[in-house]
Amino acid sequence: GAVVSQHPSWVICKSGTSVKIECRSLDFQATTMFWYRQFPKQSLMLMATSNEGSKATYEQGVEKDKFLINHASLTLSTLTVTSAHPEDSSFYICSARGSANEQYFGPGTRLTVT
Amino acid sequence: QQQVKQSPQSLIVQKGGISIINCAYENTAFDYFPWYQQFPGKGPALLIAIRPDVSEKKEGRFTISFNKSAKQFSLHIMDSQPGDSATYFCAASYPGADSWGKLQFGAGTQVVVTP
Numbered sequence: 282g283a284v285v286s287q288h289p290s291w292v293i294c295k296s297g298t299s300v301k302i303e304c305r306s307l308d309f310q311a312t313t314m315f316w317y318r319q320f321p322k323q324s325l326m327l328m329a330t331s332n333e334g335s336k337a338t339y340e341q342g343v344e345k346d347k348f349l350i351n352h353a354s355l356t357l358s359t360l361t362v363t364s365a366h367p368e369d370s371s372f373y374i375c376s377a378r379g380s381a382n383e384q385y386f387g388p389g390t391r392l393t394v395t
Numbered sequence: 396q397q398q399v400k401q402s403p404q405s406l407i408v409q410k411g412g413i414s415i416i417n418c419a420y421e422n423t424a425f426d427y428f429p430w431y432q433q434f435p436g437k438g439p440a441l442l443i444a445i446r447p448d449v450s451e452k453k454e455g456r457f458t459i460s461f462n463k464s465a466k467q468f469s470l471h472i473m474d475s476q477p478g479d480s481a482t483y484f485c486a487a488s489y490p491g492a493d494s495w496g497k498l499q500f501g502a503g504t505q506v507v508v509t510p
Contacts, residue, residue, distance in 0.1 A: 287438075315496055324397075324484060324500045325439065374438050378496040386431075386438040 284308060284385070285377045291391040299363045302390045304375030310355035311377035316348075319372040319389075331358050365394040398422060399487050401501025409509050414472040416504045418485035421466065425487040427495070430459065430470045433482045433503075442483075443470070475508045482506070 284307040294300045304314055313332050317325040329345075331337040331352035339345045347369075349361040358377075362369055374389040400419045408414045418428075429444035445452045445459045445468065452459045458471040472479055482505050486498040 285438075313496060315498075324502050325498075326500075327497055330497060372436075376438075376496065376498075382495050384441075384496045386440065389436070389438045391436070 285311075285375065285387040287373075287375060287387040287390050289390060290388065291393070293393045293395060294365055296366055296394055297364055299361055300365055300392060301359055301361045302373055302375075302392070304358045304360070304377065304387055306356045306377040306379070306385070309377075309379045309383070311358070312355065312380055313378040314352055314358035315376045315378070316350060316358075316360050317374045317376070319374060321372075325374060328360075362392065365392070367394045370394045397502060398499040399485055399501040401485050401504060403504060404502065405505040405507070407507045407509060408475045410475060410477060412475050412508075414475050414479070414506050414508070415469060416483055416485070416506075417467065417469045418501050419465075419467045420487050422487075422489075423466065424489055425499075426490040427488040428459070428461065428468050429486050429488075429498070430457070431484045431486060431500075433484065439484060472506070475506075477508045477510055480506060480508045 286305045288303045316328045319325045327340050328343045329337045329339045331350045333352050333355050337350035352358040370393050372389050376386045378384045430442045431439035432442050433439040443454045443457045445461050447463050456473045461468045482503045484503050485501040
């Protein structure tokens, strides 16, 4: 099946710094990518939807200035957590949707802010 | 406010037994209902999915039962194996090109299959 990768798989950063997470669709073109956040022992919560070449759409309660999303190509979307704080520590998961509406999740990125 | 309610929170089943997880939704506009399996530290993987015009779908040991009038759907895992021990999430999605893929997830069910 199609593969979606994320990089890095885990990252530790200091409070106040920014960290970028990449999501790539490896063998199909993703017209749309979604970013989810999952806290330990909890469900996945949709953060935002990004379409290639346009601004991301954020879910209610998600700070768009804090979670910067860029979808510059049909195979790459990035999520930048700006001025990270310990409460941003979470598991960030992307999913990619292809032209035939197939959807695949990435393996996730574990962010720990110290 | 969770739009998809999932139960139970956890489940222990013996090897060879049947695991049953239930979900309920309120919004009748949902038109796509997938189930995902997630192992610790990994992204979710699609198991099986159903649309409201079908009452049951079976793929291998996994079966979805869908009750449109009751706004409920369930996952049955037959002949449960220790390798099935994972967290299972139900989800729902709205129709339309702009909404497809924007999943509303249930709270998850941790399934443990004992040998």
